Amino acid sequence: MGAFITQVAALAARSVLRTARQPAVIVSALLFPMMFFAINANGLSAASRIPGFPGDSYVDFAFAFPLVQAALFGAITAGSDLARDIESGFFDRLSLTPMRPVSLLLGMLFGVIALGLLQGVVFLCVGLLFGVDVHSGFPGMVVLVGLTILTALGFGAIGATLALRTGSVEAVESAFPLFFVAIFMSSINLPRNLIEADWFRFIATVNPISYLVEGIRSLVITGWDVQALGLGFGCALAIVVLALAAAGTSLRTRMAR
Amino acid sequence: MTAQTRSGSTGGFFAVAWAVAGRQTYKYFRNPAFLAPALFPLFFFVAFAGGLTRIGSVPGFDYAAGYTAFQFVWALLQAVTMGGAFTGFSIAGDFENGFARRLMLAASNRRGIVLGYVIASIARAVMTGTLVTVLALVIGMRISGGYDLFGLVGLVLLANIAATLFGAGVAMLMRTQQAGPVIRTPIFLVLFLAPVFVPLRLLNGWLETVASINPFTTILGSARGFLAGQPQNVLPAFGIGVALVIVFVLWALFALRRAEKAGS
Amino acid sequence: MGRTDGIEVEGLVRKFRGGVTAVDGVDLRVEPGEVYGFLGPNGAGKSTMVLMLTTLLPPSGGTARVAGYDIVKEGPQVRAMIGAALQEAALDNFLTGRDHLKLQAALHGLPRAERRKRGNELLERVGLSEAADRRVRGYSGGMRRRLDLALALVHRPRTLFLDEPTTGLDPQSRSALWAEVSRLARDDGVTVFLTTQYLEEADVLADRVGIIDRGRIVAEDTPEALKAEIGRPSVEVTPANHRERDAVAKILSRFGQEIPSQPETVSVRLDHGAEGLADVVRALDAEDLKVSNLRLDEPTLDDVFLEKTGRSLEGAGEDPQTEEAQA
Structure with missing residues (x-):
């Protein structure tokens, strides 16, 4: 058990270290979701005038967007990191050590969690500055970051599965638009009852x-x-469990050898 | 036409342009990925036109042709400008793998190379544009403009040419694949810092300020007018389009000279 | 079968999808403490062989035991005994040399205190102490290979696999790596299985050489024995007056068979070895033929390869690297 924890810790440290040493990755992980948030929240602010729109501020409504997008970023980063390891042979090097396969997965996902935590906290701070009003107060913010991390974990495990199946950075990165579509084809921009088509x-x-979006x-x-949170955490957990099993x-x- | 006249300045110019355009277009047909620039615009279009229809009923939203058509114009302009950006990526790729060196050696008139890329980019824009249009019609877009549609096509072509020249310039200056984000990011910003979801009148705050000074806003608004059969701001829109093309022609030629000096 | 540090391979086969047989029934035996050179052109099956022996690729047929353990049934035990530096040093560009060693040591389960000590010791040994805290991204090819070797040694393996350890390296980095590999075998008694496409490398490092071509071993012995089997040295004569080339060739043909050479010179493989050289000189002198240069060439492993496969090693594989080197 001690050896197992050592392995996971070493791999997690590496995962965090390599992300921390790529400022461009961190900056774009923080900047792009915020940019989309700013543009969307402002461009669609007229939507709050639709009869039946929940609440009176589109900024509050749109705040789930950057958090879910952050999770997506984490998944793609983690997936392509793992695929790069497979392509370069680094994965083979690790395979030759007595490392348990699951440590590799856990170590990598720890990196996803760390990035998700950073994004969740930074976005929350920026959101509060932008005038986002979190009705559930401080405990709600903690739960909100928690759900974001869980979402990131699920997406991260999907990214890992893709990487392990294909072993190709290009394949993982070309899945990016698919994730993107999945986010947009949800209630991310308008509540479901206001979607006309x-x-x-x-x-x-x-x-x-x-x-996930509605829970956040x-x-x-x-x-x-309670219902929205139950559904949100339920879906997030289900994705995590299924994706981890697949990974x-x-x-x-x-x-296999 | 004899060999002598063909190697003269104008003959060389067009011969080179056709050769480059031919090769680029041939490359498209060999690889269906040439439709990739249409991918994101299509996603956005489906997501916005499908999911946000209700925005069309916000008080003050007065676009005659409906929300799908409103979004279609933006998606179309996005598809053709991103097509221009992708041409930039492929020029950067040509420089990185040394193919550009062969072009520079073979071309009697190197400005023809730039024209060739532009022609190929237009060819691609026609195809991706058709793709977006077909999808829009499938989703149920109504077209109300008649001859006005030619105005829409004209603006779309100007946008494509301007974006291609901008991308070509960056690609020839940087001459590595790293040019990708440098081409893509500004085009993306210009596209999004505009009245994407609602007309300019319904925007407020900082986005209204930014969008009202963004030249793309005028082109977008005018193009939407053509589609609805209610042309507006025609002269300013075409004026801005032509001005952008002229500026980026100079930019691309400047970059070409830099590439020549660097010996690519 | 007793426990040994060696390698025993019987009838090993690896077929890939599409019907390519990369390794086609290889038998070989590497004694404990021996350096075994696996020599062949690109695409001969060398890397496939290493991947199988290091348990990274399951064989399609045959058996192999490494350090006494079966590579298929006892993968974890095999991996615990071996170290491997595979082709294209696989490193993380964003980690430093020291980070790599820390990670590797942790995964091998070294106690925390020992991890640091072992890391420093290995960095020192491969000459990377100064560069240890720099990111690998800025390392030269030679530094990457040396770090790769250090990583393979973290858990003090008894058997070491090196897949083309010096491909693409400059001569200095190459000899530094050779020195370290020789030292490991000599001082620490490590068994080394090394693949290479360089004759010189096999000649310098290996106690025994197996020549592989198209998935099969075509010859195997000590470098000396292999060359002795081809046996005879050749003599190359450059006539002072090029018009006398035919006359010189006629005389030389008495001493052995002519082999291809430069247009101005004549080469023959000497029937009676190097002792025949004096007779050659006397015969030329007797006919009053002046010679501007006369050279005795010992047989090389390339001659062995040529003899066994009918092709020269240099041109046998389609190797972009050698093409580049020639360009």
């Missing part, structure tokens, strides 16, 4: 990302909404 509302209803959003605009299987396949 039936086909779009259907997609948004079956898209689990809608529930409920903390901001309504306060403590574990892919890892065993890749390391």
Whole structure:
């Protein structure tokens, strides 16, 4: 058990270190979601005048967007890091040590969590400066960062699965638009009951990302909404469990010998 | 035409341009990825036009052709300007892998190379533009403009040419794949710092300020007018379009000279 | 079968999808403490062989034991006994040399106190102490290979696999690496399995050489024995007057078979070895033929390769690196 913890810690340290040493990655992970948030929140502020719009501020409504986007960033970064390790042979080097495969996965996901935490906290600070009003107060902010991290973990495990299956950085990065689409085809920009096109509302209803978004959003605009939070955490956990299982299987396949 | 006249300045210019354009276009057909610039605009279009229809009923939203058409114009302009950016990426790639050196050696008139890339980019814009239009019609966009649509096409072409020349200039200055983000980011910003979701009148705060000084706003507004059959700001829009093309022609030629000096 | 530090391979086969057989029934035996050179052109199957022996790639057929453990059934035990530096030193550009060693030592389960000590010791040994805290991104090819070697040694393996350790290195870095590998074998008794496409490398480092071509071993012995098998040295004569070339060739043909050479010179493989050289000189003198240069060439491993495969090693693989070097 001690050896296992040592391995996970060493791999986690490496994962955090390599991200910390690429300021460009950190800056773009912080900047791009904030930029989209600023543009979206402002450009769509007229939406709050639609009859039946929840709350009176689109900025509050839109705040879930950068958090979910942050999780996506983490997934792509982690996935392409892992794919790069496979391409370069670094993965082979690790495979030759007595390392348990699952340590590699956990170490890598620790890096995702660290980046997710940083993004969650920074976005929260910027959001508060922008006038975001979190109705559930400080405890809600903690829960909000927690749900963001859980979302990042789930997406990160999907990124890892992709990397392990394909072993190609290009393949992982070309999945980026797919994630992006998945985020947009949800209730990210308008509440589901205000989506007019039936086909779009259907997609948004079956898209689990809608529930992640609505869980995060409920903390901001309504306060403590047990149903929304239950669905949000439930979906996030389900994604984490399924994606981790898939990543574990892919890892065993890749390391099979 | 004899060989002598063809190697003269104008003959060389167009011969080089056609050769480069031919090769680029041939490359597109060999690889379906040439439609990639249409990918993000299509996503945005589907997400915005499908998900945000209700915005069309916000008080003060007075665009006649409906929200889908409103978003279509933005998606179309995005597709063709990103197409220009992608041409920039492929020029940067040509410089990095040494293909550009062969072009520079072979071309009697090197400005023809730039024209060739522009022609190829227009060819691509036509294809990606068609793709976006077909999708819009499938989603249920109504077209109300008649002959006014030619105005829309004209603005779209100017936007494509300007973006291509901008991208080509950056690519020839940097001559590595690192030029990618340097080309993409400003184009993206210009596209988004505009009235994307609602008309300019309904914007407020800093975004209104930025959008109202963004020259792209005028082009976007005018293009939307053409589609709805209610042309507006035609002269300013075309004026800005032509001015952008002229500025970026100079920019691309400056970059070409720098590339020549560097011996690529 | 007793426990040894050596390598025993029987009928090892690896087929890839699409029907390519990269390794086609290889048998070999490496004694404990021996340096075994696996020599062949690019694409001959060398790397596939190393990947199988290091348990990174399952074989399609045959068996192999490394340090007494079966590579298929006892993967974890094999991995615990071996160190490997695979082709293209696989390093993380954003970590420093010291970071790499720390990570490797932690994964091998070295106690915390020992990790630092072992890291410093290895950095010192491969001459990277000064560069230890710089990011690997700025390392030269030679430094990367040396770090790669240090990483392979962290857990004091008894058997070391080196896949083309000096490909692409400049002569100085190459000899530094050779010195370290020789030292490991000599002083620490480490068994070394090394692949190379350089004849000189196999000649300098290896106690025994296996020549592989198209997935099969075509010859195997000590470098000296392999060369002795081809046996005879050749003599190359440059006539002072090039018009006398044919006359010189006629005389030389009495001493052995002519082999290809420069247009102005004549080369023959001497039937009776180097002892025949004096006779050659006397015969030329008797005919009053002046010679501007006369050279005795010992057989090389390239001659061995040529003899066994009918091709020269230099041109046998399609190797972009050698093409570049020639350009």
